[in-house]
Amino acid sequence: MKNELILNKPDDMHLHLREGEILGFVLKDTASQFARAIVMPNLNTPVTTVALAKSYYHVIKGYGYNFEPLMTLYLTNSLSKEEIKKAKESEIIHGIKLYPSGVTTNSKSGISSIDSCFNLFEEMEKNDLPLLVHGEVSDPKVDIFDREKMFIDKYLTRICKNFPSLRIVFEHISTKDSVEFVMNASSMVAATITPQHAMLSRNDLLSGGIKPHNYCLPILKREIHQKAILEAAISGNSKFFLGTDSAPHLKSEKESSCGCAGVYSARTAIELYAEIFDKNDSLGKLSDFSSKFGADFYGLPRNQDKIRLIRKDHEIPHQLEFKNNHITPFLAGQTIHWQIS
Ligand code: DOR
Ligand code: ZN
8 A cells, every 4th residue: 555655746736725814825725835836817807818817827926936927817708819919928827717707707798799709719829829718608588407418419519510720628517418529639738626526516515514625617417427536537638627716705604594605625625635635546647637638738848846645534524714704624623644744
């Protein structure tokens, strides 16, 4: 039995760092494990321009961690082709994030007509700037469990067909259909996998009492989907790589009559993935998933620094103090068996 694990420093290819005081709090957790992260642009004022992305980048760098934020732009219908070119030239922007309007937290400035963005996809393809998709339709009439599959059928298939050289990351996939879609797509299409979608099914959200801290979007699905996500993560297929979607909300905003979507996993992120891979006899494949496939897809150099994990039981805290409130970490109170050392 392996008791120690040395990994090249991993990258988190999907992360919410937020802004203001909470940024310092969550950045510390991520920077202690990861070399880089793709930073989501869904701030209260979305990061819609290169200038906003640059200023956000400098705020993050200002904390002084040995950590590189990989910035993204928030796609709106008013994004210009010029701005896409500027984003590519900036060298700090690594993707453009498509949120269907209303689909999730801070997405109201997102896209209400995806078809009207095709000219922008063309420009992104020309500039080789990846499209990152929150792949769910936002039509409130569509059943929440079907929104991801419908996004594939209505939009993603067509986007891939029309823009064969556009790199696309299908973010935080949650269904077997998405796994199959990505596997059958060209090498330009990849997906991120979160700990919660690999570990939990909708029973962990809804059975025996509602668990607001397991509520995220895309919503957890049936066990058959969770198993497919898990299999994809440990498959060794380079199209699937680590992206936590760690998304902090205050405890009071999660435990509410209208609770926010988001799971805060950053405190123990790499340990959670070690737990997943170990439990499925695949520890040997973790390093590629966490530290190689994502970097390769984004055309970034692989990290050379190392981190060390040891087999050691520890309990995830019930809550983390933040100002006069708390943040409840993913799997609060549960014991995991790997610890960063
Ligand atoms: O659960 C989620 N939380 N899913 C998202 O797409 C957004 C995120 C957030 O920003 O809170
Ligand atoms: Zn996200």
